[in-house]
Amino acid sequence: MRFHRPLVVAAAAATTVLAASYGIGSTPNAHAAPTTGSFGTGSLASEVSEGGPLRILLTNDDGWDAHGINATYRALTAAGHDVTMVAPAQNQSGKSAALDFQGKLTVLHPNDDPKVYSVSSTPVGSAMFGITEVFKDKKPDLVISGTNVGSNVGFDTNYSGTVGAAIVASGSFGIPAIAISTATSRSPEIVPAYEQTADLLVKILDKGIPQMATGTALNINYPLLTDGATAPKGLKYTPMSSASAADIGYNQIDDTTFEIKGARSTVAPAAGTDFAELDAGYVTFTLMKADRSAEKSGTTAITNLIISLG
Numbered sequence: 001m002r003f004h005r006p007l008v009v010a011a012a013a014a015t016t017v018l019a020a021s022y023g024i025g026s027t028p029n030a031h032a033a034p035t036t037g038s039f040g041t042g043s044l045a046s047e048v049s050e051g052g053p054l055r056i057l058l059t060n061d062d063g064w065d066a067h068g069i070n071a072t073y074r075a076l077t078a079a080g081h082d083v084t085m086v087a088p089a090q091n092q093s094g095k096s097a098a099l100d101f102q103g104k105l106t107v108l109h110p111n112d113d114p115k116v117y118s119v120s121s122t123p124v125g126s127a128m129f130g131i132t133e134v135f136k137d138k139k140p141d142l143v144i145s146g147t148n149v150g151s152n153v154g155f156d157t158n159y160s161g162t163v164g165a166a167i168v169a170s171g172s173f174g175i176p177a178i179a180i181s182t183a184t185s186r187s188p189e190i191v192p193a194y195e196q197t198a199d200l201l202v203k204i205l206d207k208g209i210p211q212m213a214t215g216t217a218l219n220i221n222y223p224l225l226t227d228g229a230t231a232p233k234g235l236k237y238t239p240m241s242s243a244s245a246a247d248i249g250y251n252q253i254d255d256t257t258f259e260i261k262g263a264r265s266t267v268a269p270a271a272g273t274d275f276a277e278l279d280a281g282y283v284t285f286t287l288m289k290a291d292r293s294a295e296k297s298g299t300t301a302i303t304n305l306i307i308s309l310g
Helices: 012-021 067-078 123-134 154-158 161-173 194-206 274-279 300-309
Strands: 007-010 055-059 082-088 104-108 116-119 142-149 177-182 216-222 234-237 246-252 258-264 282-289
Touching (some): 055 123, 067 142, 067 177, 067 194, 104 123, 123 161, 161 177, 161 216, 177 194, 194 216, 216 274, 274 282
Parallel strands (some): 055 082, 055 142, 177 216, 234 282
Antiparallel strands (some): 007 104, 104 116, 246 258
């Protein structure tokens, strides 16, 4: 589908798709391809040969013109993959899995590039437009969200539009998904390693799509390269930290107005977690679940409550 003038799209279709995805009047994940597996290398889908070119939907939450996503777009395309970027028209950081359930979308081809779509929506809305409209004839082999401008580790993954888009692609549509982010610094002297992050992603895909169960997404974070380092210290699989990098407060200006006071948290993340290992200079890999159900072992108190109420 190619167009160069603004295309206005009604968002009602997205509501229908989301309803089907979450079981409103249908079987949950009715349109998700059944796939199983564990974290590792190799092809997830049998029709995708190991190391072969992939049909990739690329999105993010920083917007189509961000440095990170364009470094990824260039690297994946140069590696021979068929990449279509479908990303927000503007910065949508911190939108998590937010989605417009009605209204209209404006969709453009910036710079007249038919492989790049700018969508006036959230990260999830952009990814859903890509999956259900741009790739409506055949779903992509893989959804990649990023590389994000800034890390997405610890509790902050719950706020991330980068992670949100990947989780919805996998959990709602059954498409293998990777969220990838590059740590940044407030110091202008420290240049984020966007190209290095993109090169690592190419190396990962040279081995095929990482094997992941349906409803999971791989979250990768690339560290800052400081003190003359030209490469990270290594790669580690890490659990998610419970710490947040944000410390949000509020200053009251008058009776009805408050100013948001944002600062960096001083809470130290637990050793061995994604947050801590990224800060230590390692690339972190964390497999995340779209299903937020608690483990059965933790539901006893709620089960007993239900019994007592019955």
